[in-house]
Amino acid sequence: MSDRLAGKSIVVTGGESGIGRAIVLRCLDEGASVVIAGIDETQMAKTVDACKAAGADERVLGVPTDVTQAADVQTAIDTAVQQFGRLDVAIANAGVFCEKTAFGDWNIKDWERMIAVNLTGVFYVLHAAAKVLIEQGDGGNLMATGSSTAIRPISGHMPYVASKGGVHNMLRGLAVELAPHQIKVNTIVPGMAATTPVTSQQGYVEAGLKSVPMNEIVEPDELAAFVAFVLSDEAPHMTGTLLKVDAGRTSA
Amino acid sequence: MGHYDLSSKTVLVTGAEVGIGRAIALRALADGANVAIAGINPEMRDETMALVRDAGFADRFVALSANIRDAGQVQKMVDDTVAKFGHLDAAIANAGVMVVRRPFLELTHEEWHNVIAVNLHGTFHTLQAATRVLKAQGLGGDLFVTTSSNAVRPSPMASAYVASKGAIQQMVRALAVELAPDGIRVNSIIPGLTLTPGTTSREGHIERGKRNIPMGEVTMPEELAALVAFALSGEAPHMTGTDLKIDGGRTSA
Numbered sequence: 001m002s003d004r005l006a007g008k009s010i011v012v013t014g015g016e017s018g019i020g021r022a023i024v025l026r027c028l029d030e031g032a033s034v035v036i037a038g039i040d041e042t043q044m045a046k047t048v049d050a051c052k053a054a055g056a057d058e059r060v061l062g063v064p065t066d067v068t069q070a071a072d073v074q075t076a077i078d079t080a081v082q083q084f085g086r087l088d089v090a091i092a093n094a095g096v097f098c099e100k101t102a103f104g105d106w107n108i109k110d111w112e113r114m115i116a117v118n119l120t121g122v123f124y125v126l127h128a129a130a131k132v133l134i135e136q137g138d139g140g141n142l143m144a145t146g147s148s149t150a151i152r153p154i155s156g157h158m159p160y161v162a163s164k165g166g167v168h169n170m171l172r173g174l175a176v177e178l179a180p181h182q183i184k185v186n187t188i189v190p191g192m193a194a195t196t197p198v199t200s201q202q203g204y205v206e207a208g209l210k211s212v213p214m215n216e217i218v219e220p221d222e223l224a225a226f227v228a229f230v231l232s233d234e235a236p237h238m239t240g241t242l243l244k245v246d247a248g249r250t251s252a
Numbered sequence: 253m254g255h256y257d258l259s260s261k262t263v264l265v266t267g268a269e270v271g272i273g274r275a276i277a278l279r280a281l282a283d284g285a286n287v288a289i290a291g292i293n294p295e296m297r298d299e300t301m302a303l304v305r306d307a308g309f310a311d312r313f314v315a316l317s318a319n320i321r322d323a324g325q326v327q328k329m330v331d332d333t334v335a336k337f338g339h340l341d342a343a344i345a346n347a348g349v350m351v352v353r354r355p356f357l358e359l360t361h362e363e364w365h366n367v368i369a370v371n372l373h374g375t376f377h378t379l380q381a382a383t384r385v386l387k388a389q390g391l392g393g394d395l396f397v398t399t400s401s402n403a404v405r406p407s408p409m410a411s412a413y414v415a416s417k418g419a420i421q422q423m424v425r426a427l428a429v430e431l432a433p434d435g436i437r438v439n440s441i442i443p444g445l446t447l448t449p450g451t452t453s454r455e456g457h458i459e460r461g462k463r464n465i466p467m468g469e470v471t472m473p474e475e476l477a478a479l480v481a482f483a484l485s486g487e488a489p490h491m492t493g494t495d496l497k498i499d500g501g502r503t504s505a
Contacts, residue, residue, distance in 0.1 A: 002255055175504040179466030191490065213432030218490045225487035232255070234478035237444070237471045240504030244494045251428040251493030 004232040006031030009084035011076055013037040013067050013125055014094030016044035018195035019145060019188070022220035023091060026228050028056040033084040037065035037076035039094070067094045067121030070128070077128045086136060089231055090129030092122040092144040093188070095163075097197035100156035100204070111159045118163035123170065126185075130178060139182030141231055144171055146187040146242070151250040154208075168242075175240030184239040186230055191246025193218045213248030255478075256485035259284030262337040263484065264330065266320055266378055267347025269296035271448035272398060272441070274303075275473035276344055279481050281309040288333040290318040291347065320347050320374030323381075330381040342394040342484055343382030345375045346441070348416075350450050353409035364412045371416035379427065383436065392435025394484055396496075397424050401444045404495075404503040407461075421495075428493030437492035439483055444499025446471040466501035 010027050014020040016038035024034050028051055036051075038044035044062040051060040061083060063076045080087050095118045098110070122144045133140035147164035154161065168187055175185040192198060192208045194217045199205055209215055226243045229235070244250065263280045267273040268289035274296075277287050281304065291297050297315050304313045314336045318329035334340055348371045351363060379395055386393035403421035406414040421440055428438040445451060445461040447470045452458060462468060479496045482488075497503065 004255065172504045175501045176466045179501045180468070182467070213429045214435075214490055214492065215433070216490060222488040222490055225485075226482070226491070229479065229482040232478075234255070235475040235498050237467055237469060237475055237500040238479070238498040239467060240499070240501045241497045242495065245488050245491045246493070247490040248428045248432045248493045251425045 003031035005228065008032040008088040008231065009080050009086050010089040010091065010231075011035045011037055011080045011087065011125075011129065012091045012093055013065060013073075013076070013121070014145075016040050016047045016062070018197070019190060019193060019220045019223050020091070020093040021047050022224035023093065023227050024060070025051060025054065026221070026224035027231070028054065028060055030228055030232075032231075033059040035076055035080040035083070036060065036062045037067075037073070037094070038062060039064070039066050065094075067092075067124060068116045070124045073121075073124040074128050077132060081132060087129060087132045087140065089141040089143070090125055091188075091227070092125035092142075094121055095145060098157055098160050099201065102156065103158050106159060114159035114163050118160065119166045122167050126170075126174065130174075130183065133183050134181050139184070142171075142174065142178070142183060142185045143188055143227065143230075143243075146171070146189050148189055148191045148244070148246040148249045151189070172240055179239060184230075186239060186241050186243055188223055188227060189242045189244035189246060189250075190223055191218045191244075191249040193220055193223065195220060211249060211252060212246075213252050216247055218245050218247055256283045256481045256487070258481065258484055261341040261484060262286040262288070262333065262339055263342045263344065264288045264290070264333045264340060264382065265344040265346055266290045266318070266329075266374075267398075269293050269300045269315070271450055272443060272446060272473045272476050273344070273346040274300050275477040276346065276480050278303065278307070279474065279477035280484070281307065281312060283481050285484070286312045286337045288314045288316060288329075288336065290316040290320075290329045292317070292319050320377055321369045323377045326374075326377040327381050330385055334385060339389060340382065340385045340393065342396070343378060344396040344398070344441075344480065345378040345420075346396075346398040347374060347378075348398065350454075351410060351413050355409060356411050359412060367412040367416050371413070372419050375420045375423070379423070383431065386436050387434055392437070395427065395431075395436060395438045396441055396480060396483070397421075397438075398441045398443065399424070401442055401497070401499045401502045404442070425493055432492060439492060439494045439496055441476055441480060442495050442497035442499060442503075443476055444471045444497075444502040446473055446476070448473060464502055464505065465499070466505050469500055471498050471500060
């Protein structure tokens with residue numbers, strides 16, 4: 001693997017599993033230093049071990065982080081700056097999915113929880129990271145994981161769909177606002193990706209694939225490869241772009 | 253040398269004697285692909301051939317002459333590519349024309365038909381001829397179309413151009429769905445204001461355009477070429493119907 005990302009300091013929330021984990025492994029593989037900010041400490045320890053086994057050595061560490069707590073997020077960002085000397089990239093990837101529930105059956109607490117993690121949590125990450133990037137004064141990259149359902153919603157998951165719609169438009173707005181600082185802001189858009197929250201729901205994949213033209217599930221590694229391209233500086237004017245790998249789901 | 257392994261792939265690029273197409277061709281060559289370019293400008297084609305020769309890629313390269321308005325010439329272009337390299341993996345329908353800025357009521361029917369003939373019919377000819385080969389081979393493949401940030405956020409005084417690019421942008425989306433069962437991916441390349449002879453030769457075009465770009469800078473053809481190389485690399489085999497957009501934030505504002 002190349003060393004395109006050598007010297008870059010990256011924070012990935014939700015980096016202990018799924019798409020976040022794939023991004024962490026790929027970035028480390030290309031030479032970056034990574035803080036995994038995760039809420040599942042057992043899984044995070046396993047992922048850190050896997051990274052070290054793959055040769056990451058001192059370039060990876062885990063920081064227990066609940067993205068609904070701004071102080072936790074601040075600690076994760078501060079840790080990257082302290083350990084690696086600066087911050088180049090923050091990827092607000094942590095998010096939760098939900099069981100299929102009719103709109104009328106949602107309770108307010110579940111709605112509030114979804115928005116707290118998936119939308120306000122992304123705001124905390126980008127807000128804390130943008131402050132550092134602007135202060136450093138030499139640009140950087142912000143990303144968040146959105147969803148193909150922000151473009152083409154699915155029934156029975158309204159709080160999730162709403163939270164991801166918020167993420168998409170927040171990042172579009174930030175791409176414009178932060179452009180004068182040379183901070184690029186792009187959204188990762190997975191179609192139906194092979195992660196536990198998706199594959200663990202009975203019948204969800206089978207039903208979902210009916211609306212996917214390629215009729216296949218997307219692998220987290222594919223999204224990680226796209227992220228690595230964007231971070232490589234090969235396309236310094238790429239901002240406000242949807243990094244979409246969805247097997248055609250949102251085209252149909 | 254680039255970063256992605258495109259060796260053993262054969263890539264056809266139209267409008268590749270200059271600008272974004274030339275950058276895509278050079279990058280694909282640098283990453284190991286066989287490349288056929290097609291165009292209508294012999295001087296620029298010779299210049300591109302010289303660049304390819306100097307870079308040491310001449311043995312994996314062929315320059316063809318084809319006007320994409322003509323379906324027969326397009327078919328020959330595809331046939332010649334397959335004859336030269338034995339197969340086809342990707343076609344990049346990049347050739348297109350820009351137009352002089354013109355208020356809608358001053359747009360002549362002749363200008364309208366000219367833009368549609370190249371940008372829309374020409375793209376159709378290219379994609380159809382390439383799809384025939386890809387389907388016959390039965391191994392999937394990649395199609396790309398160079399559209400424009402104007403397909404997302406139109407500029408005034410360019411209605412024919414904007415309409416043509418909007419049409420091919422939507423054609424990409426339709427083909428992504430239709431050709432998915434064949435393993436053929438279809439993605440659009442969306443340049444913002446990009447530094448090419450086509451844009452720099454137009455009085456005031458860059459200065460005027462930059463005002464609408466949040467980053468305040470133009471896109472370089474090499475950026476789009478790098479993104480296409482990534483898409484061709486097979487590292488994201490389920491990427492289809494995606495807008496490969498590098499526009500300095502133009503369409504976000």
